[in-house]
Amino acid sequence: MASGLRPNVLKMTPYTPGKPIDEVKRELGLTEVVKLASNENPLGPSPKAVEAVRAAAAQMHLYPDASGYELKVAIAEKFGVTTDQVMIGNGSDELIHLLGLIYLEPGDNVVIGAPSFVRYDAAAHLSDVELRAIPLDQEWKHDLAAMAGACDEKTKLIFLANPHNPTGTVLTHSEITKFLDQIPANAVLVLDEAYYEYSEGLADRLDSVSLLKSGRKVVVLRTFSKAFGLAGIRVGYGLASVEIVDATNRAREPFNVNSLAQAAAIAALNDSQHLANSFQVNTQGLNRVAEFMSARGYGVVPSRANFICVDVSPSGKTGQDVFDLLLREGVIIRSGGPLGMPSHIRVSIGTPAEMDEFFAAFDRVMG
Numbered sequence: 001m002a003s004g005l006r007p008n009v010l011k012m013t014p015y016t017p018g019k020p021i022d023e024v025k026r027e028l029g030l031t032e033v034v035k036l037a038s039n040e041n042p043l044g045p046s047p048k049a050v051e052a053v054r055a056a057a058a059q060m061h062l063y064p065d066a067s068g069y070e071l072k073v074a075i076a077e078k079f080g081v082t083t084d085q086v087m088i089g090n091g092s093d094e095l096i097h098l099l100g101l102i103y104l105e106p107g108d109n110v111v112i113g114a115p116s117f118v119r120y121d122a123a124a125h126l127s128d129v130e131l132r133a134i135p136l137d138q139e140w141k142h143d144l145a146a147m148a149g150a151c152d153e154k155t156k157l158i159f160l161a162n163p164h165n166p167t168g169t170v171l172t173h174s175e176i177t178k179f180l181d182q183i184p185a186n187a188v189l190v191l192d193e194a195y196y197e198y199s200e201g202l203a204d205r206l207d208s209v210s211l212l213k214s215g216r217k218v219v220v221l222r223t224f225s226k227a228f229g230l231a232g233i234r235v236g237y238g239l240a241s242v243e244i245v246d247a248t249n250r251a252r253e254p255f256n257v258n259s260l261a262q263a264a265a266i267a268a269l270n271d272s273q274h275l276a277n278s279f280q281v282n283t284q285g286l287n288r289v290a291e292f293m294s295a296r297g298y299g300v301v302p303s304r305a306n307f308i309c310v311d312v313s314p315s316g317k318t319g320q321d322v323f324d325l326l327l328r329e330g331v332i333i334r335s336g337g338p339l340g341m342p343s344h345i346r347v348s349i350g351t352p353a354e355m356d357e358f359f360a361a362f363d364r365v366m367g
């Protein structure tokens, strides 16, 4: 008998998160497990955010501020935009979902890179629209010419993560500006900068906020989950035109960002010391992985995010094989298989000690 469920929903694959530490301990009887799988901040949250959450906890019998006023003021001041250009969400995941809800109608299409962050697919499928996934180029970067060529008068949204997930690759400001000149006026370019803070110092670094201010049709998405270390409390933000933010306010749930998350985000936003430490540990970790792998004959995809992909094919093993082998050693990474890079593994950057564990385990299983 027909279930009555939407076929497009049944076609979707549930999100597979990085394997939880406790599950691996239980399943494999291990006591020590290192998780380098979910692109979290290995330094933990900003101590100022922890303090702010403690203080806010006494008020959790009250509904949160539905408008997120103070957080929006803090974000607007930081980027020199007005508060009605700021949206906040239960992670930037929610903002991706909301953009799908406010834009997509049957007959429209969405253009993305392949592979890309999985939630872009969901935004398209949930609205029953066509997804045009354009393969990345030889360097694992977006093929902007091909993506522009895939757009037509029915393209509503283009999702582009920069730095990209799962590859960690980046495009320059000049490249993105040129791309904007090539796409049709009906398309909104969503610049998903979940890993923005890690690309500090890059030459010709994308300045998405200036593109927005100059009237380009872009939405900027950022998150507190990565460099700010607040993945567990779920808060992300977006910068866009007043019209787009207004539409998300109509579509969103009234209390989409809880009060503890709002307090944590305000405190974390201006903890420049924690951010600087996070950047430094990450940069060192990325360099260490690149050196370690190159000394053993494995190539890495140059990354400006808080993870790095390693091509393990010279070993004759797949990313999934290496994932399985490392798991037994108590090191959880990501197999590139489900991420669309079967000959790679993706390793989130941990503390120096966690990276030591990873390197030792890698040598044991690949040696």
Ligand SMILES: Cc1ncc(COP(=O)(O)O)c(C=O)c1O
Residues within 6 Å of the ligand: 039, 090, 091, 092, 093, 094, 117, 161, 164, 165, 192, 194, 222, 223, 224, 225, 231, 235, 236
């Ligand atoms: C490219 C990209 N965008 C968005 C997100 C969602 O982040 P969050 O919902 O935690 O803000 C992630 C998380 O991994 C990501 O990699």
